[in-house]
Each structure stands twice: as C-alpha cells, then as structure tokens.
Amino acid sequence: MLMNAYKSYRNLPPLAGLCSMTDAMKPGLSVEQCVGRLKRYHYAFKRLHQIFTARLTAEPVYELKMGFSLHAHLCAEHATALRRRVGEKRAPPLGLEAVPDAGLEIFFDEILAAPTTGELVLGLYEKAVPALKAAMERHLTDTNLLADHPSARLCRFALLELEEMSKFGAQTMAGLVDGPCRERATKWLQLLDNCLTAAGKLEGVDEPIGTAPPQRLHSAKTYQYDKVPKRDERFPDPYNMGVNAEVFLYDEQFPPEPKTLMMFYKRLREIDVPEMMASIIVETPGKPWEYYRDMTRQLWDEARHAMMGEVGFANLGIDWAKKVMINYTWSLALNTQLKPIERHAVLYFIEQGLMPKTGKRFEWEVGLASHNPLSALFQDYDWADEVLHARVGRDWYLKDFKNAQEAVRYGDQCWSRVLMNWESWRQQGLTQHRNWWPEVYQDACQHWGAKPDPKVLGYSTTYQTVRADLKNLVGSA
Ligand SMILES: [Fe+2]
Numbered sequence: 001m002l003m004n005a006y007k008s009y010r011n012l013p014p015l016a017g018l019c020s021m022t023d024a025m026k027p028g029l030s031v032e033q034c035v036g037r038l039k040r041y042h043y044a045f046k047r048l049h050q051i052f053t054a055r056l057t058a059e060p061v062y063e064l065k066m067g068f069s070l071h072a073h074l075c076a077e078h079a080t081a082l083r084r085r086v087g088e089k090r091a092p093p094l095g096l097e098a099v100p101d102a103g104l105e106i107f108f109d110e111i112l113a114a115p116t117t118g119e120l121v122l123g124l125y126e127k128a129v130p131a132l133k134a135a136m137e138r139h140l141t142d143t144n145l146l147a148d149h150p151s152a153r154l155c156r157f158a159l160l161e162l163e164e165m166s167k168f169g170a171q172t173m174a175g176l177v178d179g180p181c182r183e184r185a186t187k188w189l190q191l192l193d194n195c196l197t198a199a200g201k202l203e204g205v206d207e208p209i210g211t212a213p214p215q216r217l218h219s220a221k222t223y224q225y226d227k228v229p230k231r232d233e234r235f236p237d238p239y240n241m242g243v244n245a246e247v248f249l250y251d252e253q254f255p256p257e258p259k260t261l262m263m264f265y266k267r268l269r270e271i272d273v274p275e276m277m278a279s280i281i282v283e284t285p286g287k288p289w290e291y292y293r294d295m296t297r298q299l300w301d302e303a304r305h306a307m308m309g310e311v312g313f314a315n316l317g318i319d320w321a322k323k324v325m326i327n328y329t330w331s332l333a334l335n336t337q338l339k340p341i342e343r344h345a346v347l348y349f350i351e352q353g354l355m356p357k358t359g360k361r362f363e364w365e366v367g368l369a370s371h372n373p374l375s376a377l378f379q380d381y382d383w384a385d386e387v388l389h390a391r392v393g394r395d396w397y398l399k400d401f402k403n404a405q406e407a408v409r410y411g412d413q414c415w416s417r418v419l420m421n422w423e424s425w426r427q428q429g430l431t432q433h434r435n436w437w438p439e440v441y442q443d444a445c446q447h448w449g450a451k452p453d454p455k456v457l458g459y460s461t462t463y464q465t466v467r468a469d470l471k472n473l474v475g476s477a
C-alpha cells in the first residue's frame with residue numbers, strides 16, 4: 001500500500017510527533033460527534049464540581065473536606081477548558097447549560113443526594129469518576145488525533161487529574177467504606193449503573209441510548225444543601241474562642257517563634273473558609289461560569305491554607321487535634337445568619353483588610369524573623385494567594401457597587417451584624433473557652449529545646465468582646 005511507503009524526511013517524527021501516519025488516517029469522530037461527547041464531559045465535570053462543593057460544608061471528616069475542595073477546583077478548571085473547546089467548534093448557541101441526557105441527570109442527582117458519607121464516596125469515586133475517565137480515554141482512541149488534537153489534549157490533561165482523584169477515592173473508600181455500608185448501597189449502586197446504561201454510557205455512544213432511565217431513589221425529594229458546618233472528633237471544642245491569635249501576633253513584646261504557632265493556628269482555622277465559600281457558591285445561582293471557577297479556585301486556596309497550618313503543627317510534633325482547639329464559629333455564624341451576598345461582603349471586607357502592611361506581609365515577615373523556614377514559606381504563598389483573592393473580590397463582588405468604599409462599608413455592616421455569643425456559648429455549656437495556649441507553647445518549646453518564656457506562657461487574651469467591638473475581631477480568609 002502507498003501508505004506504508006510514505007516516509008518522513010530523514011526519519012524525523014512525522015505530524016509534529018502527534019501520532020503515526022496510520023493513526024492520522026483513521027476516520028475518527030466528526031465535529032458534531034466530537035462536540036456531542038465534549039458536552040457530556042463538560043456536564044459531568046460541572047455536576048461533580050457542584051457535588052464536591054455542596055457536600056463539603058456538612059461533611060465532618062477533615063480529609064474529605066480538603067479532598068472535596070481540591071476536586072471541586074479541578075472539576076471547575078476542566079469544565080472551563082471544555083467550555084472553551086466547545087466554543088471553538090462552530091456550535092453556537094453553545095447549549096452548555098442544557099442537560100445532555102435524562103439518565104445522566106438522575107445519575108448525578110442521586111450522588112448529590114447520597115444519604116451518608118460512605119455512599120457519597122462510593123457514588124463519586126467508584127461510579128462517577130471512573131465513568132468519566134473511561135469516556136475520555138475512549139475519546140483518545142476514537143478521535144482522529146491530528147484533526148481533533150485540541151480536544152485530545154484536553155482529555156489527556158483531564159485524565160491526569162481524574163487519575164489522581166481516583167487514587168484519592170480508592171484510599172478513601174478503603175478507609176471509610178466497610179462491608180455493611182457497601183451492602184446497604186448495593187441496590188443504589190446498581191441504580192447508578194442503570195442510569196449510565198440508559199444514557200449509552202457517560203459518553204453517550206453505546207446502545208441502548210435514550211431508553212427510560214430508572215426510578216429515582218435518594219433524589220426523589222429535591223436536594224437540600226446543608227449549610228451548617230460539621231467536624232469530626234478531632235475538633236472536640238468547636239466553639240472555643242479562648243485564644244486570641246491576632247492580639248498575640250500584633251503585640252510587639254512577643255518574639256517571632258511563638259508567633260509562628262499562632263499563625264499555624266490561624267491557617268488551620270481556615271477550614272471554615274471553604275465551608276463558608278461553598279455556601280456562597282451553592283446558594284448563588286445564575287452567575288456567569290467564570291464566577292464559579294474563580295470562587296472555587298479561592299475555596300481551594302483556603303483549604304490549602306488550612307493544610308499549611310496542619311503541616312506546620314505536624315512538623316513541630318504537635319498533636320493539633322488534642323492540643324489546638326480549632327473552632328468553626330465563623331463559618332457557622334456566617335452560614336446561618338447571613339444571606340449569600342452578605343457572606344461575600346464579609347469575606348471581601350476581611351480580605352481587603354489583610355492587604356495593608358499589618359496583614360499578610362507582616363505575617364510573612366514574622367515567619368522570616370523566626371527560625372521556622374516552613375512558616376516563612378507558607379506565609380509567602382498565603383500572601384500571594386491573598387493578592388489573587390483580592391482580585392476575585394474586585395471581579396465578582398465589587399462590581400455590583402457604585403464604588404469601592406460603598407462595597408467595603410456594606411461588608412463592614414454585614415460583619416457587624418454577625419452575632420458571636422462568646423458569653424452565652426459558655427453559659428449554654430457549648431464551650432468553656434479553655435485557654436489551650438500554654439500547653440501548645442510548652443510542647444513547641446520542648447521541640448525547640450528552649451525554655452518557655454513566662455510572659456509568652458502567661459498569655460491569656462480571649463475573643464470575648466462586646467458587640468460594638470466585633471468588627472475588630474479578625475475572621476478567616
Ligand atoms: Fe486564606
């Protein structure tokens with residue numbers, strides 16, 4: 001055959017190294033077929049993004065909150081890339097908000113409404129992620145790699161991260177899903193399979209496409225987002241506001257070393273920012289897609305900040321779960337007392353307050369002045385992330401106001417309205433606001449081989465405050 005006789009110049013890679021001549025000659029997918037599939041991957045990423053976001057607030061297990069934050073971000077990024085690619089393929093109107101298949105819709109609705117953590121991770125990591133992965137792998141074998149290179153490239157990049165999500169899921173299921181849970185979920189997992197079968201698989205290619213999808217089970221009732229944050233047993237005192245990190249941090253009489261501990265505490269406490277931002281994202285429908293993409297990037301950054309705090313404590317051999325009382329008072333108060341736009345206003349108000357010299361730059365300088373290079377590194381990136389978050393705030397919050405001052409004033413107002421009942425929590429027995437600081441500081445001193453400084457050891461300023469002072473109370477961001 002002529003094809004076999006074809007040779008590149010001096011045996012250089014033909015076709016820019018994309019694929020073999022034979023591969024480039026196969027019929028592949030038409031533009032229409034290709035767009036049809038891309039829209040399904042896009043739908044899957046969008047729904048996964050929604051599920052990871054909606055379920056992280058009330059998910060108690062810390063590692064899952066962090067994993068969901070990352071996976072929400074990854075899915076938002078791939079959905080963004082797919083939207084752009086669909087837009088390149090002469091298919092306007094793009095129809096990206098349409099549901100491509102009734103079976104797929106039930107499939108994702110069911111996972112969103114999974115009644116327990118065990119069933120949720122089974123639905124996500126044993127059904128949804130593998131189905132999407134298989135679909136994109138198939139795209140690479142079905143399409144013409146020369147003609148459809150931009151889509152193939154998207155698929156390859158997405159597959160890298162779907163593989164990472166799979167690994168996270170496998171280890172999670174091994175740790176969380178026991179026999180009885182799997183037993184309970186058997187019928188439901190079959191239902192999920194039936195949804196995919198009715199849809200002709202996620203990619204919508206196999207028979208029998210368009211057969212009636214199965215009856216809904218968990219999603220028979222409309223899903224209700226749970227905005228009340230929950231934590232696992234490593235957060236035994238979630239109302240504790242007994243150690244005021246900011247007062248210590250900005251007090252010049254204290255040295256940088258113990259201040260790094262306060263900064264690790266502040267970072268780890270940022271678990272409440274993804275819990276709160278998820279509520280804004282879920283309860284603010286109808287925005288341009290880029291809003292959700294940007295907000296989810298920030299949500300993930302805040303989860304990273306929390307994990308930086310976790311690493312900081314682990315690095316010093318401090319058992320934070322037993323020694324550091326990480327509260328959730330901020331996300332609890334904002335999620336239950338404010339409307340979504342008011343929560344965004346508070347976030348913006350706090351974050352723009354972090355930009356002046358006393359904020360993120362100061363924290364970085366404290367890290368540099370200490371003997372803890374990890375603290376300096378983490379604060380360096382925390383500061384850089386904060387600059388991005390200020391931009392997200394300008395793009396998606398500020399724009400709706402006449403000017404910046406008004407936007408800040410509104411945030412100030414909303415923040416002042418938030419009730420943090422320091423005293424009444426104590427009276428109700430929710431917390432004693434125990435001062436956990438001396439013990440943590442002593443543990444760190446032991447690690448440093450240093451003698452505790454009595455002044456530092458005696459620090460006992462709490463967050464008890466009167467209503468009028470509340471806006472001085474620094475929140476998470
Ligand atoms: Fe942060």
Ligand SMILES: [Fe+2]
Pocket residue numbers: 302351385386389477
């Ligand atoms: Fe931030």
